[in-house]
Amino acid sequence: MEQKDITVEDFRHVLDNFPTVRTIALVGEGEPLMHKGFFEMARMATDRGIRVVTLSNGSTFSSSNVKKICAVGIVYISVSIDSFDPSTFAASRIGGDLTQVLTGIKRLADYRDSHGFQYPRIGLKGTLFDQTQNQIPAIVAMAKSHGVEIFEGFQPLNPMSTYLPIYPTEKLKALDTDEMGQVTAAILRDSAKALTQLKSVSQFCEDEGIALSKNGRGNGLRPNCDEEWVYALLSGDITPCCQIKTPISSNWNLTSHTLDEVFADTLYENTRFNLWNGLFPDHCKGCFKTNV
Ligand SMILES: C[S@@+](CC[C@H](N)C(=O)[O-])C[C@H]1O[C@@H](n2cnc3c(N)ncnc32)[C@H](O)[C@@H]1O
Known part of the structure; x- marks a missing residue:
């Protein structure tokens, strides 16, 4: 890489x-x-x-x-x-x-x-x-x-x-x-x-005393995906999972948006919602976590 x-x-x-x-x-x-x-x-x-x-x-x-x-x-x-x-x-x-x-x-x-x-x-x-x-x-x-x-x-x-x-x-x-x-x-x-x-x-x-349940955020349904972090690329783009390394939306960039704005973004929310429910977007194709 x-x-x-x-x-x-x-x-x-x-x-x-x-x-x-x-x-x-x-x-x-x-x-x-x-x-x-x-x-x-x-x-x-x-x-x-x-x-x-x-x-x-x-x-x-x-x-x-x-x-x-x-x-x-x-x-x-x-x-x-x-x-x-x-x-x-x-x-x-x-x-x-x-x-x-x-x-x-x-x-x-x-x-x-x-x-x-x-x-x-x-x-x-x-x-x-x-x-x-x-x-x-x-x-x-x-x-x-x-x-x-x-x-x-x-x-x-x-x-x-x-x-x-x-x-x-x-x-x-x-x-x-x-x-x-x-x-x-x-x-x-x-x-x-x-x-x-x-x-x-x-x-x-x-x-x-590190808050990390590995079970997603409070209302998440699915362990393994949507862990309690964001993954940041050097470009400032963030994704909800470190396995997704391709920026998904230009709105998810910390050089131009605050973290709160990204979290409030509809596409970001939808992506996380889908991860919780095991409805995996194309970006997840092949990921071993989708089989766990
Ligand atoms: C990318 S490495 C980077 C950190 C450090 N250099 C290391 O070797 O642990 C992080 C982890 O990803 C794993 N890894 C690297 N390339 C991989 C790949 N193509 N498929 C699956 N795991 C991989 C490594 O085994 C390591 O545990």
Whole structure:
């Protein structure tokens, strides 16, 4: 996907424009820790009393990054681990080094504990393929033994239209077969077991006083969709779900409209209403959440 970093100045404006924000996730399609302004932005947020969470491939938990992560007070960091097998992991992560990731997680947990930091708590996330669909129990055991405490969740290869142009041809084959359904079913089955080994994100949020039920807003009918956030693109366009990455309406843009105006927009309301009821718009075509 096109890689583009938010500027530190734009991030400052976002914080200025949303003074009531309490928790912020510094995430994107790329690797947050590779952003040169990552720690500056994190500090800017924590200085305002905002909790910062993030999501990483775990490959750059060097001694100096580990110190900075703890010092800036990042509350939660989840690490993506797609396989327990180093060669499968390397294939999925294009040269990724599983040992380096696991060593880094342990380095972070050890530094945190030996220096009296409460945070960050460390979570687990990942993407499963047909050949790795039964690996959640082994990944969980391995991650737990290196300091992971929270199970955030796994997802199958994303079959939505925004992703298709970036896949190699051989991966496209896997998307229109029963394999997707099988992977989703395996994830559901093994996630329940994983939650007997690791704390759930909902529990973590409850412990930390972060309002996140994962069940949609108060009058929502359908879990999984219409979660309690908006997803913002660097252009200022927002969508009701992070799986929808194509701007739907020019009225849903935070450079020209306030959040309240977007929420009051009829199309926005209708889209959320449809998500609640499982009436999925075209933008949701292929999303694994529509099968859950
Ligand atoms: C896009 S990554 C970005 C953050 C960080 N670099 C990482 O690796 O976790 C966020 C999550 O999306 C998952 N992911 C990335 N590409 C995906 C795809 N095409 N289909 C499904 N999940 C994907 C990753 O496994 C990861 O857990």
